Amino acid sequence: MKGNKTPRSYSILNGHVLPADIIIFLMPWYLYHALKQLFPSGRFFSFFSCVSIIGVTLGVMVLLIVQSVMNGFGHEIRKKVADFNGDVRIMNGGIMYNWKEVRDDLESNPAVKAMAPYAGGVLMLQHRRIPAFPIVKGVDILTEGDVVPMRDYLQSGKLEDLDDDGIFLSIGLAQSIGAYEGSRVEVYTPLMLERMQRDEILLPRELTVRGIYKTGYGTYDTNTIVVTLRLMQELWSLGNGVHGISVKLDEGVDVDTFTANLNKELVDSPARAVSWIETNRDLLFILQLEKTVMFFIIIFIIIVASFSIAIALTMSVVRKTREIGLLVAMGARPSKVAVGFMTQGVVIGLVGAILGVGGALVALHFRNDVVRALAKITESEAAFLRFYQFADIPVYYLISDFVLVVVFTIILTTLAGLIPALKAGRLKPADALRSE
Amino acid sequence: MADSTSILRAEHLSKVFTSAAGTIEVLKDINLEVSQGESLSIRGESGSGKSTLLNVVSGLETMDAGTLAWKRKSVAKGKVGGRPIEPIRAGFIGFVFQSYYLIPELNAFENILMAARLKGKVTSQIEGRARELLDRVGLAGREKQGTTQMSGGERQRIALARALVNSPELVLADEPTGNLDENTGEVVMGLLLDLCKQEHTSLVLVTHNPEFASQTESEYFLHSGVLEKRR
Ligand SMILES: Nc1ncnc2c1ncn2[C@@H]1O[C@H](COP(=O)(O)OP(=O)(O)O)[C@@H](O)[C@H]1O
Ligand SMILES: [Mg+2]
Numbered sequence: 001m002k003g004n005k006t007p008r009s010y011s012i013l014n015g016h017v018l019p020a021d022i023i024i025f026l027m028p029w030y031l032y033h034a035l036k037q038l039f040p041s042g043r044f045f046s047f048f049s050c051v052s053i054i055g056v057t058l059g060v061m062v063l064l065i066v067q068s069v070m071n072g073f074g075h076e077i078r079k080k081v082a083d084f085n086g087d088v089r090i091m092n093g094g095i096m097y098n099w100k101e102v103r104d105d106l107e108s109n110p111a112v113k114a115m116a117p118y119a120g121g122v123l124m125l126q127h128r129r130i131p132a133f134p135i136v137k138g139v140d141i142l143t144e145g146d147v148v149p150m151r152d153y154l155q156s157g158k159l160e161d162l163d164d165d166g167i168f169l170s171i172g173l174a175q176s177i178g179a180y181e182g183s184r185v186e187v188y189t190p191l192m193l194e195r196m197q198r199d200e201i202l203l204p205r206e207l208t209v210r211g212i213y214k215t216g217y218g219t220y221d222t223n224t225i226v227v228t229l230r231l232m233q234e235l236w237s238l239g240n241g242v243h244g245i246s247v248k249l250d251e252g253v254d255v256d257t258f259t260a261n262l263n264k265e266l267v268d269s270p271a272r273a274v275s276w277i278e279t280n281r282d283l284l285f286i287l288q289l290e291k292t293v294m295f296f297i298i299i300f301i302i303i304v305a306s307f308s309i310a311i312a313l314t315m316s317v318v319r320k321t322r323e324i325g326l327l328v329a330m331g332a333r334p335s336k337v338a339v340g341f342m343t344q345g346v347v348i349g350l351v352g353a354i355l356g357v358g359g360a361l362v363a364l365h366f367r368n369d370v371v372r373a374l375a376k377i378t379e380s381e382a383a384f385l386r387f388y389q390f391a392d393i394p395v396y397y398l399i400s401d402f403v404l405v406v407v408f409t410i411i412l413t414t415l416a417g418l419i420p421a422l423k424a425g426r427l428k429p430a431d432a433l434r435s436e
Numbered sequence: 437m438a439d440s441t442s443i444l445r446a447e448h449l450s451k452v453f454t455s456a457a458g459t460i461e462v463l464k465d466i467n468l469e470v471s472q473g474e475s476l477s478i479r480g481e482s483g484s485g486k487s488t489l490l491n492v493v494s495g496l497e498t499m500d501a502g503t504l505a506w507k508r509k510s511v512a513k514g515k516v517g518g519r520p521i522e523p524i525r526a527g528f529i530g531f532v533f534q535s536y537y538l539i540p541e542l543n544a545f546e547n548i549l550m551a552a553r554l555k556g557k558v559t560s561q562i563e564g565r566a567r568e569l570l571d572r573v574g575l576a577g578r579e580k581q582g583t584t585q586m587s588g589g590e591r592q593r594i595a596l597a598r599a600l601v602n603s604p605e606l607v608l609a610d611e612p613t614g615n616l617d618e619n620t621g622e623v624v625m626g627l628l629l630d631l632c633k634q635e636h637t638s639l640v641l642v643t644h645n646p647e648f649a650s651q652t653e654s655e656y657f658l659h660s661g662v663l664e665k666r667r
Contacts, residue, residue: 026557029550029553029554032553033539033550036539036541036542036546037541040540040541040542041541041542041543041546041580041582042543042580042582046541322535322537323537323539325496325537326531326533326537327554328496328522329494329496329525329529329531330525330526330531330550330551330554330555331522331523331525331526331527331551331554331555332522332554333520333522429491429496429497430488430491430496430497433487433491433496433533433537434487
């Protein structure tokens, strides 16, 4: 071709092409135009795209960090609740006398890891005239340790040391009544109160504190005590009966399915299986609700960012009116002009979401260092550790959170691009070219 | 020079604008024929309807009466011979405007190629053609320069290359030297006329400058919407 003296890297035929060049080669003009608006030639990025992307990135980052940390706390709490209660409880609503049969029937179930009978209720406890009304759990010390990590909970004392005259106190309760390992406490049961009404003499049962435990979950640590199953049976006049059996399932077994199947088997007996999820429905609902509320509060960062994208892109349409007229004169379909402007919103959303996800993962990876550094700077390290029971901030990544946030972001930024796109697509080329 | 193939034929064209102030007939019963390779100029005072005429014959603006044909294919209501007008216009007409209308986010070379992109795809042949045109307008080696750093004359030369990159049959130039000083204007006008002649492309040139007008093969005058042939 005449005068073509400088065939340099632009030509595919000359071989010097980067993959990016080929993409630009094949890209429809409106995508190319949109990308060039955001990332002009000769400059690394435009001010507008930089600020817009930062806005979206921040929103996505904060949202994902908060959601993942909330998942982490929620997960810890769920784990603690499930650990303390066992995964599934089998009860019949009253005293269960045939519990050994029920237990033996379940022994062969491959999903069951361990089982322990229990009895529970509320009693009054007194130490040096300070009263408390904790929830009591009577446990079989031979099997309890397989279902509930009681040995890990015990801060002092040993599970095997619990005898029928002994008691374990939760740490908060022990502190509030001023009891230690070896302290003696008096216990009054509802049965005693019944007798008192019949003018019988009321003699409390005296028990020795054999250990103090801490589960890490506030409610249990301030208001529960543990005694032997035999003592419970005696105090509650249960005879050989128990209130139920707690079941620990193997890792990976779905609690809901297991419970449903078990209930089908138990249909002819008065016994019922209840999962910890069902027992703690309110707590789990609140955890989920908190997370949802946080999502809707923080998504406003992204909504606000999208509004500013919409405004900036609309202004860009106004500023580029004559350019749009020219594009149409050179053969652009108005609908494609609109798609081009919408693409700008989509690209900002996409890049912002990717950077936000990356930023969130990095920030979450270094979360403990960041928090420790903050604590050091503000000299609140000790207070921080005292306040939170977790020395490390827990996180739990849910793919669904990431998908939801990214999809939401892209929908919002696409909508942000829609307003200017409609404006650009409606421009009459002749009017656009004439405009000043 | 001009052969008998009709590139553009407009008959009894009329255009009426309706606004709050009332209706004005901007173009009145216009007849215009441009044959292949022919160059013609249109002069007329501001507001006489020159830009409107170019817009109507290029299909950017609808007409209120009359007929229009590009290479004997009838143009009406956004269609050329029944097919959408935009992709056909991309290959058929090249535009040059008074204020260049380059895209500031693109460098010189990308601006030229944008016309090819809009027409279809950018091939290595097209790139070769763009580079050749850049050379012919005297800006060889300036591919990567941003057009915002260029002088008015340089920008208009980029716009010339862009108008010609798709080898259109017709170039519509609306006061292409209107923003340029006298010397630069002469250079740009010389390039425009030469390039169209070399490419055998028809040219409709709107200008205020009688000297430029005299360099085209025929001269027209537009006065209050009436087109009159002077030469
Ligand atoms: N969209 C429009 N609505 C109303 N009047 C218009 C419109 N476009 C152009 N005009 C009027 O038509 C006349 C011719 O305009 P134009 O073709 O731009 O003139 P020229 O290019 O010769 O200076 C002017 O009076 C102008 O105000
Ligand atoms: Mg004009």
